Amino acid sequence: MSNEIRIIIVGGSVITSLIGLFFVIKILMVWKHVNKEILKARVFLNSTFLDKNWICVFMAGAFITVRRMVQLLELLGFPITNTVAILFDLMGLAVIILLVLLAYYWYRLIYSTIR
Numbered sequence: 001m002s003n004e005i006r007i008i009i010v011g012g013s014v015i016t017s018l019i020g021l022f023f024v025i026k027i028l029m030v031w032k033h034v035n036k037e038i039l040k041a042r043v044f045l046n047s048t049f050l051d052k053n054w055i056c057v058f059m060a061g062a063f064i065t066v067r068r069m070v071q072l073l074e075l076l077g078f079p080i081t082n083t084v085a086i087l088f089d090l091m092g093l094a095v096i097i098l099l100v101l102l103a104y105y106w107y108r109l110i111y112s113t114i115r
Contacts (some may be wrong), residue, residue, distance in 0.1 A: 020100035
């Protein structure tokens with residue numbers, strides 16, 4: 001049963017990362033048309049945008065750190081239960097979701113500067 005749960009979580013991570021890839025490709029396609037001065041102004045004058053960005057970066061970094069600590073414990077020979085393995089995969093999914101949210105916030109901001 002735990003293997004099926006892990007497959008669903010990792011599958012969700014792959015689907016979510018493809019969504020993020022879509023946002024990044026869309027950003028890259030219009031990047032040369034973006035007025036960089038307007039973009040700078042919108043980034044730094046919008047405190048909500050900056051707050052969301054820092055929260056996403058901080059949380060992703062925290063989840064990555066916890067995942068690496070769990071992986072280190074596993075490599076050092078500490079037994080990892082199925083529950084911990086599922087939590088490990090959920091933290092990976094959380095990192096992907098946070099990075100996709102970050103790409104989405106930038107996508108919305110960049111598209112607002114070219115219209």
